[in-house]
Amino acid sequence: MSYAIVGFGAVGQALAHAFARKNIDVTVASRQPPEALAPQARAIGPTVVAKSLRDALEADTIILAVPFGEHREVAKALPSWKGKTVIDAMNALVPLEELDGLPSSAFVAKAFTGANFVKGFNHLVAATLAADPIVEGGHRVVFLSSDDEDAIAPVAALAKQLGFAPVKLGKLNEGGALVHARGRAWGQLIFQDLFKKEQ
Numbered sequence: 001m002s003y004a005i006v007g008f009g010a011v012g013q014a015l016a017h018a019f020a021r022k023n024i025d026v027t028v029a030s031r032q033p034p035e036a037l038a039p040q041a042r043a044i045g046p047t048v049v050a051k052s053l054r055d056a057l058e059a060d061t062i063i064l065a066v067p068f069g070e071h072r073e074v075a076k077a078l079p080s081w082k083g084k085t086v087i088d089a090m091n092a093l094v095p096l097e098e099l100d101g102l103p104s105s106a107f108v109a110k111a112f113t114g115a116n117f118v119k120g121f122n123h124l125v126a127a128t129l130a131a132d133p134i135v136e137g138g139h140r141v142v143f144l145s146s147d148d149e150d151a152i153a154p155v156a157a158l159a160k161q162l163g164f165a166p167v168k169l170g171k172l173n174e175g176g177a178l179v180h181a182r183g184r185a186w187g188q189l190i191f192q193d194l195f196k197k198e199q
């Protein structure tokens with residue numbers, strides 16, 4: 001599996017720390033040229049490599065860590081998302097009518113037609129996500145949800161590799177609603193920093 005993080009701000013860098021901690025290769029990209037991101041990528045760890053957006057999107061698994069409204073631009077950067085796994089780490093505090101009444105990730109998924117689409121790694125503030133997820137023998141929980149049950153397994157495997165305890169919530173508009181903002185209100189599990197004793 002190959003991994004890319006699109007968006008190298010607070011959340012993108014937090015996730016890059018998680019990959020670096022486990023020596024897992026990951027490319028990082030934003031709208032800036034890779035040279036602009038390279039010093040920060042190197043500072044996080046040798047397995048974190050800055051590339052152009054186009055090159056980063058060659059990865060099998062792509063984590064979206066851009067401002068919500070920018071997902072459309074990222075989606076347009078590939079002619080087809082078939083066969084890709086897309087992990088939506090974004091949050092959207094926007095009126096429901098702007099999302100056609102859908103959970104924000106279901107709205108985003110429409111732009112990534114054909115992808116195996118999973119929401120995850122979105123419920124913690126970036127500083128918490130950046131910290132070592134293994135604390136006193138417990139593993140920091142990340143919540144995963146998707147309308148495609150089969151898409152969750154490889155993302156859960158990645159979360160475990162990174163040291164997190166993945167918890168599956170089911171479909172985006174079912175259990176997944178707990179990690180979605182609804183209009184201007186946060187879902188009940190957002191910001192809940194939970195730990196699991198056994199993975």
Ligand SMILES: NC(=O)c1ccc[n+]([C@@H]2O[C@H](COP(=O)([O-])OP(=O)(O)OC[C@H]3O[C@@H](n4cnc5c(N)ncnc54)[C@H](OP(=O)(O)O)[C@@H]3O)[C@@H](O)[C@H]2O)c1
Pocket residue numbers: 006007008009010011012029030031032053064065066067068070073074089090091092121122123124125126127
């Ligand atoms: N901050 C948090 O604590 C937190 C926690 C959980 C979830 N989130 C969610 O995570 C997402 C990112 O938040 P953030 O706080 O990390 O934002 P941020 O610090 O502003 O970083 C956003 C990154 O996305 C890049 N970007 C913007 N437009 C892009 C495009 N069209 N193509 C490629 N890269 C693009 C930006 O770089 P350039 O502008 O240079 O391209 C920047 O590297 C948001 O959806 C937010 O809701 C944030």
